[in-house]
Amino acid sequence: MILKNIFLQGIFPFDGAGLEKAVPIHSQLSHFVPDGVINQTLYFRGGNSSPELITVVLMRDGVPMRYFPIAAKGDVHVPLRVVEDIDGGSLIELRLLADTGVSGSVVIDMGMVEH
Amino acid sequence: MTALASRSARSTPGDTRRRLVVIGNGMAGARAVEEILARGGAVQHRITMFGDEPYGNYNRIMLSHVLSGEEDTGNIFLNSLAWYRENDITLHSGVRVERIDRFAKLVFSDDGRATPYDVLIIATGSRSHLPPMDGMYTPGGRLLPGIFAFRTIDDTTGMVSYAQQDHHHRAVVIGGGLLGLEAARGLQSHGIDVEVVHSGGHLMNAQMGPDGGAVLRRSVEALGIRVRTGSRTTAILGGGKVRGVQLRNEPDIECDMVVVAAGIRPNVEVAVTSGLPVERAIVVDDHMRVPDEDEIYAVGECVQHRGEVYGLVAPLWEQAAVLADHVTGADPSSVYLGSRTATKLKVAGVDVASMGLQAPERDTDEHVVFSEPSRGVFKSIVIRDSKIVGATLLGDSRKVAYLTQAFDRGLPLPEERVSLLFDLGGPGEEAGVAELDGDAQVCNCNGVSKQAIADTVKGGCTTLSGVMDATRAGKGCGSCKLLVRQVVEWAADGAVEEDPAAAYYVPGVPLEKVALMTAIREQGLRSVSAVFAALAPDGAEDAKSKMGLASLLKMMWAGEYIDERDARFVNDRVHANIQRDGTFSVVPQMKGGVTSPEQLRRIADVADKYNIPMVKLTGGQRIDLLGVPKEDLPKVWADLDMPSGYAYGKSFRTVKTCVGQDFCRFGTGDSTKLGIEIESRFQGIESPAKLKLAVSGCPRNCAESLVKDVGVVAVDGGRWEIYVGGAAGAHIRQGDLLATVDDPETVKLLAGRFMQYYRERANWLERTYSFVPRVGIEHLRAVIVDDAEGIAARLDEAMQRSVDSYADPWAERNDPLTHGQFRTSLPLEVLPKVPVR
Ligand SMILES: Cc1cc2nc3c(=O)[nH]c(=O)nc-3n(C[C@H](O)[C@H](O)[C@H](O)COP(=O)(O)OP(=O)(O)OC[C@H]3O[C@@H](n4cnc5c(N)ncnc54)[C@H](O)[C@@H]3O)c2cc1C
Ligand code: SF4
Numbered sequence: 001m002i003l004k005n006i007f008l009q010g011i012f013p014f015d016g017a018g019l020e021k022a023v024p025i026h027s028q029l030s031h032f033v034p035d036g037v038i039n040q041t042l043y044f045r046g047g048n049s050s051p052e053l054i055t056v057v058l059m060r061d062g063v064p065m066r067y068f069p070i071a072a073k074g075d076v077h078v079p080l081r082v083v084e085d086i087d088g089g090s091l092i093e094l095r096l097l098a099d100t101g102v103s104g105s106v107v108i109d110m111g112m113v114e115h
Numbered sequence: 116m117t118a119l120a121s122r123s124a125r126s127t128p129g130d131t132r133r134r135l136v137v138i139g140n141g142m143a144g145a146r147a148v149e150e151i152l153a154r155g156g157a158v159q160h161r162i163t164m165f166g167d168e169p170y171g172n173y174n175r176i177m178l179s180h181v182l183s184g185e186e187d188t189g190n191i192f193l194n195s196l197a198w199y200r201e202n203d204i205t206l207h208s209g210v211r212v213e214r215i216d217r218f219a220k221l222v223f224s225d226d227g228r229a230t231p232y233d234v235l236i237i238a239t240g241s242r243s244h245l246p247p248m249d250g251m252y253t254p255g256g257r258l259l260p261g262i263f264a265f266r267t268i269d270d271t272t273g274m275v276s277y278a279q280q281d282h283h284h285r286a287v288v289i290g291g292g293l294l295g296l297e298a299a300r301g302l303q304s305h306g307i308d309v310e311v312v313h314s315g316g317h318l319m320n321a322q323m324g325p326d327g328g329a330v331l332r333r334s335v336e337a338l339g340i341r342v343r344t345g346s347r348t349t350a351i352l353g354g355g356k357v358r359g360v361q362l363r364n365e366p367d368i369e370c371d372m373v374v375v376a377a378g379i380r381p382n383v384e385v386a387v388t389s390g391l392p393v394e395r396a397i398v399v400d401d402h403m404r405v406p407d408e409d410e411i412y413a414v415g416e417c418v419q420h421r422g423e424v425y426g427l428v429a430p431l432w433e434q435a436a437v438l439a440d441h442v443t444g445a446d447p448s449s450v451y452l453g454s455r456t457a458t459k460l461k462v463a464g465v466d467v468a469s470m471g472l473q474a475p476e477r478d479t480d481e482h483v484v485f486s487e488p489s490r491g492v493f494k495s496i497v498i499r500d501s502k503i504v505g506a507t508l509l510g511d512s513r514k515v516a517y518l519t520q521a522f523d524r525g526l527p528l529p530e531e532r533v534s535l536l537f538d539l540g541g542p543g544e545e546a547g548v549a550e551l552d553g554d555a556q557v558c559n560c561n562g563v564s565k566q567a568i569a570d571t572v573k574g575g576c577t578t579l580s581g582v583m584d585a586t587r588a589g590k591g592c593g594s595c596k597l598l599v600r601q602v603v604e605w606a607a608d609g610a611v612e613e614d615p616a617a618a619y620y621v622p623g624v625p626l627e628k629v630a631l632m633t634a635i636r637e638q639g640l641r642s643v644s645a646v647f648a649a650l651a652p653d654g655a656e657d658a659k660s661k662m663g664l665a666s667l668l669k670m671m672w673a674g675e676y677i678d679e680r681d682a683r684f685v686n687d688r689v690h691a692n693i694q695r696d697g698t699f700s701v702v703p704q705m706k707g708g709v710t711s712p713e714q715l716r717r718i719a720d721v722a723d724k725y726n727i728p729m730v731k732l733t734g735g736q737r738i739d740l741l742g743v744p745k746e747d748l749p750k751v752w753a754d755l756d757m758p759s760g761y762a763y764g765k766s767f768r769t770v771k772t773c774v775g776q777d778f779c780r781f782g783t784g785d786s787t788k789l790g791i792e793i794e795s796r797f798q799g800i801e802s803p804a805k806l807k808l809a810v811s812g813c814p815r816n817c818a819e820s821l822v823k824d825v826g827v828v829a830v831d832g833g834r835w836e837i838y839v840g841g842a843a844g845a846h847i848r849q850g851d852l853l854a855t856v857d858d859p860e861t862v863k864l865l866a867g868r869f870m871q872y873y874r875e876r877a878n879w880l881e882r883t884y885s886f887v888p889r890v891g892i893e894h895l896r897a898v899i900v901d902d903a904e905g906i907a908a909r910l911d912e913a914m915q916r917s918v919d920s921y922a923d924p925w926a927e928r929n930d931p932l933t934h935g936q937f938r939t940s941l942p943l944e945v946l947p948k949v950p951v952r
Contacts, residue, residue: 003423035345036315038378040395081394082383087246088314089347113395113422115321115378 140166143415560591623657708736784829840887
C-alpha cells in the first residue's frame with residue numbers, strides 16, 4: 001500500500017467571531033481529498049495563546065466532524081485512533097470558534113494519511 | 116460466557132515450556148510460527164493457534180487463481196492439518212478470539228474458552244472494506260445476496276458458484292485496484308460480462324501514475340473488461356438480490372452480482388477492546404512488540420510500524436523473522452526497520468511492477484519514460500541523485516529484478532539511463548541474474564531469495580518444478596517464474612534437468628505420448644483401467660487422466676478397444692452436448708450441410724413431439740435441437756432415426772461446404788460432393804481435441820476453409836489446396852498450406868494421414884492450431900506428403916482401421932451400456948433456466 005502523509009499546520013493569528021459559527025482560520029487549513037483515494041486523520045495538536053477557551057473544528061464538506069477545545073494558554077494532543085474514512089471528493093477544513101473580542105494565535109498541526 | 120478452566124486442563128504435567136498463543140491463522144501468523152520453529156522454538160514453547168476461518172493455513176494470494184478456476188481450493192494450502200499435528204501445535208480453527216485480558220494473561224474466544232498465554236502473537240490480518248452504500252444490506256443486516264467481498268476462501272467459492280448460475284450474466288466490480296482487476300478477470304472466466312467501476316481517475320492509482328494507468332486500461336479493455344474511472348457507486352439496486360448499481364451523475368448499470376474490492380481495513384477489534392495501542396492498525400515497535408507490553412507481539416496486515424501499514428506479503432516475511440528472533444531469543448539485536456515495498460504482480464494476466472514514487476517530485480528529479488500502449492508496455496523510472504526513487508513497469512517485467520535491487524539498495528546507476536529499461540547490447544539476462552545479490556528477492560509473494568533457490572539447487576534439486584515445490588518460489592502470482600527459471604539455470608550451471616512431468620501425455624501416467632503408445636501396444640493394454648494397472652505408479656487411477664487415455668486407446672485399438680464408461684466425460688457417455696441448465700443438445704448428422712425435405716420434416720416433428728424449446732442452425736451447417744432432458748435422449752434419437760452429428764466429442768465433427776461448382780457462378784470444384792465424402796469417411800473418429808473441417812469451391816472461401824483444422828479449397832485447373840491448423844474461435848489462426856493436389860482422392864488420403872499423425876502425436880486437448888505450429892509445417896509436409904519418415908502407409912492403415920470400426924453411438928439408444936446411462940439427473944436441485952427466445 002502506498003501512503004502519502006499530509007499535514008495541515010502553522011501558527012495563525014485570529015480574532016474571535018462568536019461561538020455560533022465556525023469561521024475559516026486560513027486558506028492553508030483546507031484540503032481536498034482527490035477522487036479515488038481515502039483519507040484518514042491521524043492526530044491533532046493545537047495550542048492557544050489567548051486568555052480564553054477556543055475550539056478548533058474539523059469540518060468535512062462543511063459539516064463538523066470533530067471539535068478540539070483548547071484551554072486558555074493551553075494545548076491539546078488528540079491521537080485520532082482508527083477514525084472513519086474520508087472518501088475522495090470530500091473537502092476537509094479546520095475552522096475556529098472563539099468568543100467575540102478574543103484574539104491571539106492558534107498553533108495547529110494536524111496529520112493525515114491518504115492511500 | 117463461562118470460561119473453561121483450561122489453564123491447568125491442557126498442560127501436561129512436567130511440561131515447563133512457555134505457552135505461546137497466536138491469534139490469526141493467516142499468512143503472517145503461520146509464517147511467524149514457522150520461523151519460530153525454525154529457531155528451535157518448539158523446545159521452549161507449547162503453541163496454540165486460533166483462526167476464525169474453518170480451515171488450515173492457505174495462500175491467500177492464490178485465491179485469484181481459484182476464482183479463475185485455474186486452481187482448486189485443495190491446492191492452495193500452505194500447511195496441512197498434519198503439519199500442525201507433527202509440530203505439536205494445537206489449532207482451534209473456526210474459532211474467533213474476542214478479547215485479551217492482558218493482566219491475567221488470558222485469551223477469550225467465542226467457543227467459551229479462556230486460554231492462558233505467556234507469549235501472545237496477534238496476526239489478525241485485515242478484511243475487505245465495504246464502503247457505505249445504500250441498499251447493501253438486507254433488513255436482517257446481512258449483505259444483499261449477490262454482493263461479494265474478495266478476501267477468503269468462502270468469499271471466493273461463493274462468488275464462483277453464484278457466477279456459475281445460469282441466470283447470472285453481468286457483474287460490476289467496485290474498485291479498480293489490484294484486487295478489483297483480479298476479481299474482474301476471474302469472473303470473466305466463468306462467462307460473466309464484467310464492468311469495473313473505479314472512483315479514481317485511473318486504474319491502480321495506488322501503484323502507478325495516470326500514464327501507466329491509461330496503458331493498463333487499454334490492456335484490461337483488450338481483455339473485454341469494461342472500465343469506468345472517476346465514477347462513484349452510490350447505491351446497490353435490487354430488493355431481494357442484486358439487480359444493478361447506481362452511480363453518481365451517471366446512468367445505472369444493470370447487473371446480477373457486485374464484487375466490492377475497494378480496499379482493506381486492518382482487523383483491530385480484539386486489540387481495541389483489550390486496550391492495546393491502535394492507530395490505523397496495532398502499533399508495534401522495531402521488535403514487532405506492542406509498546407509497553409513485554410509479551411505481546413503483532414505481525415502482518417494488522418500492524419502499524421513506524422506509521423506504515425502494509426498490504427502485501429513481502430514485508431510480512433521480514434516482520435515474522437524479526438519477531439521469531441525475539442520470541443525465541445535467537446537474536447535479541449534483530450530489528451525491523453520497515454520495508455521498501457516493491458510490488459511485482461501479475462494482475463489480470465498483465466505484468467505490473469511498481470516501487471517508490473510514481474512521478475518526479477522535485478525539479479531536479481530525472482524521469483525516464485517509455486510508453487507503447489498498443490503492446491501494453493509502459494516503463495517509467497524516477498531518478499534522484501543518480502539513485503532510483505521510483506519505478507513503474509507494465510507488460511514487460513524483464514528488468515524488474517535489477518531495478519528492485521537498485522531501488523532497495525540505492526545502487527549507483529549507469530550513465531546511459533535507457534539501459535535501465537532495455538537490454539542494449541549490455542550484459543544479457545543471464546549475466547543479469549549472476550549480478551543479483553544473494554539476498555535479492557526473486558519471489559515476492561513467498562519471500563524467496565536468490566540464495567534460497569541457489570541453496571536448493573546445490574542441495575541436489577535441479578528441476579524447475581522441484582525447486583518451485585521445495586522453496587515455493589513462483590507459486591504465488593506466478594509473475595516471477597521466468598526469473599526463477601533463470602536463477603535455477605544459473606545456479607545449476609546449465610545442468611537444469613527438464614521436468615519430465617511437463618511432457619507426460621496425461622498427468623497420472625509418467626510417460627510421454629510416444630513412449631506411452633509403445634508401452635500400450637507392447638503390453639496389449641486395451642482399457643483405461645488396464646493402463647493404470649500396468650503403467651501408473653502403484654497402479655493408481657487418476658481421474659484427470661481418464662478422458663485422455665480413453666481417447667488415445669480408442670484411436671490406437673479402434674474396434675478392439677474396451678470401453679469403460681467411467682472413463683468418459685458426460686458428453687461422451689450420453690452422446691450429446693450438456694448445456695448450462697443440465698439439459699442436452701442433439702445435433703443429427705447432416706453431411707456437408709446438405710439436408711432434404713424429408714429430413715427437415717422429421718426434425719420438425721421431433722421438435723414438436725418433445726417440446727424442444729429451441730431449434731437452431733449451428734455454425735457448422737447443422738440443426739441443433741436444444742433443451743432435451745437426458746432421459747428423453749434415446750427417444751429423440753429413435754424418432755429422428757439419423758446418425759449422430761458428433762457435436763459433443765473430442766472427435767471429428769463436421770465438414771462445412773459451400774454450394775460449389777453446380778450452383779455457384781464462381782465454383783471450380785465440387786466442394787459439396789467432396790465435403791460429403793470426407794464427412795462420410797471420417798465420421799466420429801476420436802482425436803485429442805475436436806476437429807472441424809471445410810471445403811470451398813474456389814478461393815472466395817465461402818465455407819471459411821482457411822480457419823479450419825483441415826480446410827480444402829478448389830483452385831484453378833481442377834486442383835485442390837489443403838490447409839491445416841486453422842482456427843476461428845477464441846484463438847484465430849489461418850491454416851498453413853500442407854499441399855496442393857490434383858484430385859479429390861488425394862485430398863481424402865492426405866487429410867486422413869494428417870489427422871492420424873495429429874491423433875498420434877498431439878497432446879491431449881491440443882488443438883491443431885497449437886499442434887501445427889509446434890511441430891512445424893515443413894516437418895508435416897515432409898512426413899505427410901513426402902513420406903520422409905516412411906510411416907505414411909502405417910498412418911493410412913491405422914486411419915482405415917478407425918474408419919472401419921465406426922458405429923453410430925446413437926444406436927446405443929435401445930441398449931444402454933450402463934444401468935442408468937439415460938436416467939434423469941434432473942432435478943437433483945432446481946436448475947436455472949436457459950432463456951428461450
Ligand atoms: C485475492 C487476493 C490476492 C492477493 N494477491 C497478492 C499478491 O499477489 N501479492 C501480495 O504480496 N499480496 C497479495 N495479497 C495480500 C496478501 O494476501 C496479504 O498481504 C496477506 O494475506 C496478509 O497476511 P496476514 O496474515 O496479515 O492476514 P490474513 O492472511 O488475512 O490472515 C489473518 C487471519 O486471521 C483471522 N482472524 C482475524 N481476526 C481473528 C480473531 N479475532 N480470531 C481468530 N482469527 C482471526 C482471519 O480470518 C484470517 O484468517 C492478496 C490478497 C487477496 C485477498
Ligand atoms: S467458395 Fe467459391 S465456389 Fe464456393 S460458394 Fe464461394 S464463390 Fe462459390
